[in-house]
Amino acid sequence: MGKPHVIVIPYPAQGRVLPLLEFSQCLANHDIKVTFVNTEFNHEKVVKSLSDSDNVTELVNMVSIKDGMEPGDDRNDFGKLTEAMDRVMPGELESLIEKINTKEGDDKITCVIADGLLGWAVEVAAKIGVKKASFWPAAALTVISLLNIPKLVSDGIVDSNGRILKNQMIQFSPTIPPMHSTNFIWASIDDQATQKIIFNMLSKISITSKLSDWNISNSSHDLEPGAFSLFPNIRPVGPLLAGNRLGKSVGHFWPEDSDCLAWLDQQPINSVIYVAFGTLTISDKTQFEELALGLELTNKPFLWVVRQDIATDIDEAYPKGFKDRVHNRGRMVSWAPQQQVLSHPSVACFVSHCGWNSAIEGVSNGVPFLCWPCYADHLFNQFYICDEWKVGLELNKDESGIIRHAEIKDKLENLLSDKSYKERVLNLQAKTMDSVRGGRSRENLNNFIEWIKDN
Structure with a gap:
């Protein structure tokens, strides 16, 4: 029997690659084999920005798959990117896993850890019968707002395309801060066609989060006690970089001016x-x-x-x-x-x-x-x-x-x-710092690692 082997796949944005790559290094340091999957476009940028002193490639196998966009396409067109990813990347991920499993022998893929926005990656994991976890790089409060999209629609706050119908304060629970309907993530998108595409993607999150065996958050109970009390199945393991003694993240899209x-x-x-x-x-x-x-x-x-x-x-x-x-x-x-x-x-x-x-x-x-x-x-x-x-x-x-x-x-x-x-x-x-080094975040991380290793 080989060691556990996980696929980690972030949404293709800088703010989501960094914490998932940090998490990947943490898992690798606990004797878990990690294959980190960027899009081809971002993989090239990340590899170019690595300095000679970065040892991430010694810990983590960094690979890439197509995102469905053409080389000259604007990847800041999130509507077009989202549709291309949904069309192409599930098949790309499944083919990659099949290729790895054919080549690696005993070290077959045992778990897929996907950015919470990539519900299709969790579905691929369910299809091939391996463990599956969703990783949320954003605040738990943000995740809660997305999980409540079906309720927002049924309450007439937004329509089925994400358009705001009622400008008002909303509080999902007395334990979490109120938020205004115009501040929801998709509401900041001016183009209605793009807003609809992104809203439809976000609407599926409440389903795929239930499909995941684990939902992990890069936050801590001390930062968001109300949010984690409301949704105890979202377990904080962060802030991840707070446990990094070197205080140095890797995975940047641009070279740093040190x-x-x-x-x-x-x-x-x-x-x-x-x-x-x-x-x-x-x-x-x-x-x-x-x-x-x-x-x-x-x-x-x-x-x-x-x-x-x-x-x-x-x-x-x-x-x-x-x-x-x-x-x-x-x-x-x-x-x-x-x-x-x-x-x-x-x-x-x-x-x-x-x-x-x-x-x-x-x-x-x-x-x-x-x-x-x-x-x-x-x-x-x-x-x-x-x-x-x-x-x-x-x-x-x-x-x-x-x-x-x-x-x-x-x-x-x-x-x-x-x-x-x-x-x-x-x-x-x-x-x-106490939480990530020995408190609830550390306890959740240890339990997650044991779950991955438990065959």
Whole structure:
């Protein structure tokens, strides 16, 4: 009898590849054979971004399958991508498993661990008769909102295509925070055809979650006690990176600028404003300029992640003379080793889009937030950060929908001068670290590993 062999397959987005690859390394370190399946498009980017010091390929076998899109297609067209994936990837995954099982002998695939958005992967696992688990990289609160889609439709809050029929606050249980109907993930999609495609995909989640033997969440009970009390079959095993002693994630789509760490070494303790908005956020020229001016007005050192695709003609997007005026205290990079940045003692706060990975990385490193949510689950996560955990502040837009430089400057000054934000996030950090290193998250992880190994 060979060792247990799992297939791990993420939804093809940066924020979902990272935690699932971290989880894969964790399983590999517990003597489980792991085959990690990216799309061909993302596999190439991940492999290119690996540094010589990354040993992930020694632990995890990284392979790829087709996503159904043509080479020149826009993979940010989520409607087209979703339809292509549903059409092509189930067959691709089944063929890959058959190929592995033919070649590997005793080390046949024994379990499929799929991103919670990839219900078809769970169905493939059920079809071939192996164990199956759904991994949720987002907050449990987000998962609960998706599991309640059938109820939202029956209650007339949304129609069968996902269109919002009632603008109102909704609370699925007294134990979890209320949410507004216009903040649901699919509601941020402007194109109705795309919204319908994504909504139909999300509508199936309540079925495939029941089909899974395990539902795992990259969260902790201390972060979301109400959510896990409401749905105890979703078991937290995170935050995964909090248990990584090196504080270094792998699986990025772009090479990291590690030189910024040496720059951070030169800054005073608890002084640097770190600014990063994830992988998909796009900024118009006016908003980009307002952010630059707001950072300049703080008169504090800042590290700003400015992706080349974050704005049109990025080199011309900065305010005139900005780079010259801030060159002694401001550093702009195309991509940063975020976990190492957030753990650096010079970092004082995190201006964030509030993606779940960023939220839990900030908490795990005891860094307070200035919240700049953009779409999808960001508004749910901002509610946690500002209203539930009280470890950050939110920004207000003016009547034209722009966050002005004065608002940015004032909120940063408030955040950095009020020490209670830092105290609360350090308290939450301690609880979170205890959970992942020896509490409920660790216990759930150990039980999951034993379940995989139990033949």
